Amino acid sequence: MARTVHIIGAGLAGLSAAVELATRGVTVVVHEATTFAGGRCRSYHDSILGMTIDNGNHLVLSGNHAAMRYLQLLGAEDRLVGPPKAEIPFCDLGTREHWTLRINDGRIPWWIFKSSKRVPGTRALDYFPVARLLWAKRDRAVGEVIRFTGPLYERLMRPLLLAALNIEPSAGSAALAGAVIRETLAAGGQACRPLVARDGLGSAMIEPALAFLNQRNSPVRLGHQLHRLRASETRVEELNFGDDTITLGDDDVVILAVPPYAATALVPGLQAPTEFRAIINAHFRIEPAPYQPAILGLVNSTTEWVFAFPGRVATTISAGDRLLDTPRDALARTIWSEVAAATGLPPDLPPWQIVRERRATFAATPEQDALRPGSNTRFSNLLLAGDWTNTGLPATIESAIRSGRRAADLVA
Numbered sequence: 001m002a003r004t005v006h007i008i009g010a011g012l013a014g015l016s017a018a019v020e021l022a023t024r025g026v027t028v029v030v031h032e033a034t035t036f037a038g039g040r041c042r043s044y045h046d047s048i049l050g051m052t053i054d055n056g057n058h059l060v061l062s063g064n065h066a067a068m069r070y071l072q073l074l075g076a077e078d079r080l081v082g083p084p085k086a087e088i089p090f091c092d093l094g095t096r097e098h099w100t101l102r103i104n105d106g107r108i109p110w111w112i113f114k115s116s117k118r119v120p121g122t123r124a125l126d127y128f129p130v131a132r133l134l135w136a137k138r139d140r141a142v143g144e145v146i147r148f149t150g151p152l153y154e155r156l157m158r159p160l161l162l163a164a165l166n167i168e169p170s171a172g173s174a175a176l177a178g179a180v181i182r183e184t185l186a187a188g189g190q191a192c193r194p195l196v197a198r199d200g201l202g203s204a205m206i207e208p209a210l211a212f213l214n215q216r217n218s219p220v221r222l223g224h225q226l227h228r229l230r231a232s233e234t235r236v237e238e239l240n241f242g243d244d245t246i247t248l249g250d251d252d253v254v255i256l257a258v259p260p261y262a263a264t265a266l267v268p269g270l271q272a273p274t275e276f277r278a279i280i281n282a283h284f285r286i287e288p289a290p291y292q293p294a295i296l297g298l299v300n301s302t303t304e305w306v307f308a309f310p311g312r313v314a315t316t317i318s319a320g321d322r323l324l325d326t327p328r329d330a331l332a333r334t335i336w337s338e339v340a341a342a343t344g345l346p347p348d349l350p351p352w353q354i355v356r357e358r359r360a361t362f363a364a365t366p367e368q369d370a371l372r373p374g375s376n377t378r379f380s381n382l383l384l385a386g387d388w389t390n391t392g393l394p395a396t397i398e399s400a401i402r403s404g405r406r407a408a409d410l411v412a
């Protein structure tokens with residue numbers, strides 16, 4: 001009988017493994033516990049706002065090559081949009097200064113030598129120590145490798161690393177920060193173009209994958225939660241979904257692409273990250289200001305990023321655990337007052353929604369990073385995928401998609 005690969009979890013890791021395998025003609029079945037695909041990267045209809053929103057604004061950089069390849073396979077590369085050059089506008093709410101970071105194409109960072117392109121208040125020399133992150137040891141925190149004061153930190157390194165690592169940067173893993181810098185700033189402007197799913201994450205990254213799998217007779221079974229794995233010493237024998245079980249054939253393989261806490265519950269003895277950080281998004285039903293950029297970075301504020309969508313303005317706060325107990329309406333008011341100050345939109349609070357994802361990503365400390373397992377397990381036919389596996393990147397779309405592709409390669 002031909003081999004079947006059972007993929008558990010229809011987040012981006014599971015979907016990317018499924019798409020890669022289906023492309024290669026392998027029979028795949030995806031099993032997803034919830035009634036929707038996409039996991040932590042999804043769109044849904046919000047009844048308060050009366051519109052479709054994403055669970056969180058997701059920023060992808062053009063240098064995220066696995067994400068780009070995934071979209072190309074799906075014919076959906078035009079669903080992420082951004083400027084042709086790496087230009088990111090910022091506003092300092094403390095001083096009301098506005099500036100645009102302009103990173104030149106090519107690997108030589110000419111931009112740091114031009115005051116019109118670099119961060120105001122910084123000198124070219126300030127940027128050189130950042131390179132230390134590129135060679136940082138895996139047990140080091142960012143704060144042990146670079147200095148955490150001054151305009152370069154406040155206005156660039158902090159916003160960038162906070163967004164990428166989803167942890168207060170000084171406590172974050174220097175090796176993970178180094179990987180982010182290597183694949184973005186150090187790779188030049190063409191790797192740093194900020195891309196967003198203008199019409200939502202679902203239509204950009206999830207629905208095209210479901211259509212692709214459907215066309216290749218690769219079912220995605222929603223509401224089909226894996227309850228237990230039955231295994232011998234060396235291999236997984238049976239998948240138990242509660243009401244039904246699947247007995248695996250000799251060549252069948254399982255890719256477990258669930259979050260770490262679900263994986264450790266299913267695979268005894270598996271080591272995985274145990275600490276998490278929250279991300280808080282606010283969505284406001286209002287037309288963006290006439291010249292509002294698609295993405296605006298804020299510093300000296302609670303709000304970190306402001307996104308402009310048709311009929312909606314949305315914001316992101318990373319490592320937002322300190323705000324999990326703040327009353328929702330107080331948070332909405334604080335965030336809106338900052339958005340209004342930065343964009344010139346009216347100060348009256350528009351209809352709003354707040355989405356708090358408590359376990360948005362694993363905590364990207366050196367200690368938690370050291371707990372990330374590789375793709376292989378002690379069972380010959382069980383592979384792991386997920387943004388939390390050992391991809392060398394923080395928990396991001398790129399990490400999830402790369403892990404799925406790696407698991408697919410290992411099946412081959």
Ligand SMILES: Cc1cc2nc3c(=O)[nH]c(=O)nc-3n(C[C@H](O)[C@H](O)[C@H](O)COP(=O)(O)OP(=O)(O)OC[C@H]3O[C@@H](n4cnc5c(N)ncnc54)[C@H](O)[C@@H]3O)c2cc1C
Pocket residue numbers: 008009010011012013014031032033034037038039040041055056057058059060224225226227257258259262279280281357359360361385386387388395396397398400
């Ligand atoms: C609010 C927010 C904002 C973010 N912003 C960004 C950003 O700007 N840029 C970026 O690159 N990344 C961002 N991320 C991170 C990104 O969303 C994740 O890294 C990525 O979606 C993880 O995908 P995954 O497939 O590894 O895991 P998940 O998306 O968690 O998928 C796992 C799937 O497994 C399913 N599952 C669990 N248990 C079982 C079971 N027993 N049986 C069957 N199925 C099961 C789950 O329901 C889920 O669908 C953000 C995340 C959040 C939450």
